[in-house]
Amino acid sequence: ASEAHIYGWVDFNQNGKFDEDERSNLATITQDGTVELTFANSKTYIDPSVNELGARVRIAKKATEIESPTGMAFSGEVEDFKTQITHPPKGEFKETSGPQATKQTATVTFTARGEHKYQRNSQAVIDETVEPYIVDKDGNRATLDADGYYVVPG
Structure with missing residues (x-):
């Protein structure tokens, strides 16, 4: 050919x-x-x-x-x-205000967007059996540092 x-x-x-x-x-x-x-x-x-x-x-x-x-x-x-288009879930913005170098926590809620996997007749849902994770700007999973924090540069 x-x-x-x-x-x-x-x-x-x-x-x-x-x-x-x-x-x-x-x-x-x-x-x-x-x-x-x-x-x-x-x-x-x-x-x-x-x-x-x-x-x-x-x-x-x-x-x-x-x-x-x-x-x-x-x-x-x-x-x-x-x-x-497959839209990823969107997380809400949370900001903490405690003193620096102290433990701070926040609960983030995610919302499904768009239609469900090409069926065109149902809205997307979040699969709650899959553990969520944070990704960097290139789509790679972010990992915890030695102190137990997520560090996501960029």
Whole structure:
């Protein structure tokens, strides 16, 4: 099979067009199978009332023909579709005010948002059988330090 190239776009900011920073990495296809596209510059804020975003995938033999979301690709094709958003639960903000270097506690309540796992007919729920955890800005689990505190830089 000959080599092909693929780009994807997701309208993260919901402005009705595919902006340059909404484009995925370029993936090269050399055989049948699954292709994973990465959206490194995607927006992190998404309105929780929005459950779908517009998406476009373009494939062609020449990568230069599909560098933008529109235009002619003599050796390829385009697919437009909507993709469902999975919103993470949102925790409430809590602030403590005790003296520094003393134990402080707070109880944080989380609220489920969005629709439940692509069923489109029920709201999301929080699985209370799974222990919650804190993640850093890259999505990695934060761990307790030697003093028993979560340290989440950034």
